[in-house]
Amino acid sequence: LGPPAFTTERIWEQTPVGVVMGLAWTSMGGSTLYVEASVVDEGEGKGSITTTGSLGDVMKESALIAFACARDCLRRRDPESDFFQTSRVHIHVPAGATPKDGPSAGCTMITALLSLALGRGALPDLAMTGEVTLTGRILPVGGIKEKVIAARRSGVKKIILPKDNLRDVDELAVEVKEGLEVIFVETIDQVLDVAFPKNE
Amino acid sequence: LGPPAFTTERIWEQTPVGVVMGLAWTSMGGSTLYVEASVVDEGEGKGSITTTGSLGDVMKESALIAFACARDCLRRRDPESDFFQTSRVHIHVPAGATPKDGPSAGCTMITALLSLALGRGALPDLAMTGEVTLTGRILPVGGIKEKVIAARRSGVKKIILPKDNLRDVDELAVEVKEGLEVIFVETIDQVLDVAFPKNE
Amino acid sequence: LGPPAFTTERIWEQTPVGVVMGLAWTSMGGSTLYVEASVVDEGEGKGSITTTGSLGDVMKESALIAFACARDCLRRRDPESDFFQTSRVHIHVPAGATPKDGPSAGCTMITALLSLALGRGALPDLAMTGEVTLTGRILPVGGIKEKVIAARRSGVKKIILPKDNLRDVDELAVEVKEGLEVIFVETIDQVLDVAFPKNE
Numbered sequence: 169l170g171p172p173a174f175t176t177e178r179i180w181e182q183t184p185v186g187v188v189m190g191l192a193w194t195s196m197g198g199s200t201l202y203v204e205a206s207v208v209d210e211g212e213g214k215g216s217i218t219t220t221g222s223l224g225d226v227m228k229e230s231a232l233i234a235f236a237c238a239r240d241c242l243r244r245r246d247p248e249s250d251f252f253q254t255s256r257v258h259i260h261v262p263a264g265a266t267p268k269d270g271p272s273a274g275c276t277m278i279t280a281l282l283s284l285a286l287g288r289g290a291l292p293d294l295a296m297t298g299e300v301t302l303t304g305r306i307l308p309v310g311g312i313k314e315k316v317i318a319a320r321r322s323g324v325k326k327i328i329l330p331k332d333n334l335r336d337v338d339e340l341a342v343e344v345k346e347g348l349e350v351i352f353v354e355t356i357d358q359v360l361d362v363a364f365p366k367n368e
Numbered sequence: 369l370g371p372p373a374f375t376t377e378r379i380w381e382q383t384p385v386g387v388v389m390g391l392a393w394t395s396m397g398g399s400t401l402y403v404e405a406s407v408v409d410e411g412e413g414k415g416s417i418t419t420t421g422s423l424g425d426v427m428k429e430s431a432l433i434a435f436a437c438a439r440d441c442l443r444r445r446d447p448e449s450d451f452f453q454t455s456r457v458h459i460h461v462p463a464g465a466t467p468k469d470g471p472s473a474g475c476t477m478i479t480a481l482l483s484l485a486l487g488r489g490a491l492p493d494l495a496m497t498g499e500v501t502l503t504g505r506i507l508p509v510g511g512i513k514e515k516v517i518a519a520r521r522s523g524v525k526k527i528i529l530p531k532d533n534l535r536d537v538d539e540l541a542v543e544v545k546e547g548l549e550v551i552f553v554e555t556i557d558q559v560l561d562v563a564f565p566k567n568e
Numbered sequence: 569l570g571p572p573a574f575t576t577e578r579i580w581e582q583t584p585v586g587v588v589m590g591l592a593w594t595s596m597g598g599s600t601l602y603v604e605a606s607v608v609d610e611g612e613g614k615g616s617i618t619t620t621g622s623l624g625d626v627m628k629e630s631a632l633i634a635f636a637c638a639r640d641c642l643r644r645r646d647p648e649s650d651f652f653q654t655s656r657v658h659i660h661v662p663a664g665a666t667p668k669d670g671p672s673a674g675c676t677m678i679t680a681l682l683s684l685a686l687g688r689g690a691l692p693d694l695a696m697t698g699e700v701t702l703t704g705r706i707l708p709v710g711g712i713k714e715k716v717i718a719a720r721r722s723g724v725k726k727i728i729l730p731k732d733n734l735r736d737v738d739e740l741a742v743e744v745k746e747g748l749e750v751i752f753v754e755t756i757d758q759v760l761d762v763a764f765p766k767n768e
Contacts, residue, residue: 214409226465229420236406236458253409271464302404302420302460303387305379414609426665429620436606436658453609471664502604502620502660503587505579 178322179262182292186284188363190276191297191319191327192268193311198318200295201261203273205280208256215239215252221261224269231259233302234277240304241278241356242285251285272309274300275328278356279363290363295319296328304356308332313340320348327351328359378522379462382492386484388563390476391497391519391527392468393511398518400495402462403473405480409456415439421461424469431459433502434477440504441478441556442485451485472509474500475528478556479563490563495519496528504556508532513540520548527551528559578722579662582692586684588763590676591697591719591727592668593711598718600695601661603673605680608656615639615652621661624669631659633702634677640704641678641756642685651685672709674700675728678756679763690763695719696728704756708732713740720748727751728759 179202183189186205191198208218217235219228239252259277261268275298283290297315299307308330316337319327329337331352337345353359379402383389386405391398408418417435419428439452459477461468475498483490497515499507508530516537519527529537531552537545553559579602583589586605591598608618617635619628639652659677661668675698683690697715699707708730716737719727729737731752737745753759 226422229422230464232418232420232458233460233464236408239408240406274464299462299464301379301402301462302406302458303384305462307379307463426622429622430664432618432620432658433660433664436608439608440606474664499662499664501579501602501662502606502658503584505662507579507663 183289185287185289186280188276188280188283188290189295189324190273191295191315192273193314193318198311198314198316200318200322200324201268201273203276203280204260204262205277205284206258206260207284208258210255215254216256218256218258219260220258221264222267223261224267226271227269227273230271230274230299231277233300234259234274234281236302237300237304237356238278238281238285241282241360244357245282245360246286249285252281257281257284271299272297274298275306275356275359279359282360282364286364288364291326291365293323293325294328294363295322295324295326296359298328298330298353298359300356306330306353306355306359312336313344316340316345316348325349326362328353328362383490385487385489386480388476388480388483388490389495389524390473391495391515392473393514393518398511398514398516400518400522400524401468401473403476403480404460404462405477405484406458406460407455407484408458410454415452415454416456418456418458419460420458421464422467423461424467426471427469427473430471430474430499431477433500434459434474434481436502437500437504437556438478438481438485441482441560444557445482445560446486449485452481457481457484471499471507472497474498475506475556475559479559482560482564486564488564491526491565493523493525494528494563495522495524495526496559498528498530498553498559500556506530506553506555506559512536513544516540516545516548525549526562528553528562583689585687585689586680588676588680588683588690589695589724590673591695591715592673593714593718598711598714598716600718600722600724601668601673603676603680604660604662605677605684606658606660607684608658610655615654616656618656618658619660620658621664622667623661624667626671627669627673630671630674630699631677633700634674634681636702637700637704637756638678638681638685641682641760644757645682645760646686649685652681657681657684671699671707672697674698675706675756675759679759682760682764686764688764691726691765693723693725694728694763695722695724695726696759698728698730698753698759700756706730706753706755706759712736713744716740716745716748725749726762728753728762
């Protein structure tokens with residue numbers, strides 16, 4: 169995997185509102201990645217989403233899905249809010265020059281959008297990966313081993329993974345996942361329950 | 369066909385409102401697929417449709433046709449509703465990174481849109497395939513054998529097929545279609561009568 | 569020409585409002601084709617047209633010409649109607665996955681649009697082919713022999729052809745055109761007089 173690039177991998181000690189840590193992988197190995205969400209215009213006109221970060225077509229579609237799904241999630245958590253109906257939001261995935269693609273940042277995008285809408289930071293030292301369908305089901309993703317290694321290397325304590333990736337984690341050597349709490353989920357609401365615990 | 373990938377094929381035990389099971393096939397064999405429809409904005413401005421799921425040009429056109437046709441269907445079932453005139457809807461076909469194309473999910477898309485407009489889930493354990501014309505005629509599709517095998521493998525009990533595919537089903541060995549109720553249709557209204565039975 | 573595919577060629581016994589039968593040909597032979605027109609939005613805002621059916625650039629332009637020309641035709645037939653000024657209409661040419669191109673469906677598209685605007689089905693067992701200019705002149709088209717054969721095979725009784733194709737029909741063997749009434753036209757108004765007879 170080459171030497172770990174700590175300086176770029178962990179940008180924040182604690183992620184602010186609107187920022188959530190995800191996990192990515194390529195043939196070169198895994199890495200953490202951040203999804204940043206920000207409000208461009210609030211309370212005027214229709215909701216919409218802009219994306220940046222050299223995202224490929226699948227990842228751009230993933231952001232559209234995240235936007236629609238986040239709206240449903242917010243409706244269940246804060247029925248009075250019309251945040252996504254009236255706000256223009258922007259999602260960026262640093263570093264800007266690194267091409268990225270794939271659907272596995274779906275749950276990270278939704279969590280970042282909810283963080284923004286709720287005005288609340290996500291649980292510290294948490295990372296996540298998982299494709300999300302339009303109605304909020306979590307689908308399995310690739311590169312579990314590389315992502316787990318990257319999470320530990322970046323000092324993550326808890327990771328959220330799709331339930332359908334259970335076998336991939338079971339097959340990992342104990343040393344690889346040591347000290348890491350893994351939470352398996354089937355729905356985006358389960359992701360949000362972890363990221364925004366009720367009794368905090 | 370290789371080992372069945374149950375975990376990704378059957379995402380829901382029972383599909384929620386806006387989600388309908390379709391059938392797809394490639395040179396690699398058949399599979400079930402889901403069409404998810406969701407409301408992005410309701411009751412404000414003109415109706416429109418967004419699609420995601422790495423859809424090819426024919427399938428994107430199929431969604432436009434489905435949107436126009438669904439409006440006519442709703443007019444016949446609920447003449448007072450202006451749902452499709454005033455709502456921005458979103459159709460997604462998971463998994464996001466799998467390229468898909470072709471017109472055969474037309475009837476599945478229309479059924480998902482009607483489910484959304486009526487606020488009512490489709491009949492459980494139902495799958496369907498069929499191209500739909502703009503005025504609601506059902507045209508035959510390819511891969512009937514592969515689709516029937518995939519439906520049975522996923523525990524589907526009832527499938528809707530185009531009437532012009534009758535011969536393809538007749539030619540199948542009895543073992544292939546055993547235990548599966550096949551309903552042949554000529555119009556989209558016949559599809560909707562099955563998906564949303566009146567006496568339920 | 570291979571075996572005739574009756575089941576897909578004749579979709580309707582009698583075409584409903586907005587649907588008109590045309591004639592197409594390729595190097596593989598002739599076939600009937602349907603143009604379907606449907607209203608997406610009525611009575612609000614500007615008129616516009618959407619097309620689907622894997623249409624090539626020339627055929628997409630042909631639909632734009634048809635939309636403008638249909639407006640003039642309607643003005644002559646029903647001066648009070650503002651249907652095309654205020655409606656968003658959709659033209660589809662099944663089957664969705666079959667690429668189509670060329671200008672020869674122009675008169676079929678205009679007839680389908682007029683059927684929609686007048687709320688009246690076209691004459692039964694009628695098919696037509698002909699390019700239309702923006703001001704309504706009918707230009708000759710190719711594949712007359714193949715189209716005549718396809719029309720007879722599909723049980724068509726009357727076909728409308730451009731007057732400039734008179735020689736092509738004269739050259740056909742009597743058996744080919746037997747039992748088929750051929751009407752030659754120079755203007756789109758002559759087409760519409762046949763499709764929507766006054767004394768019916």
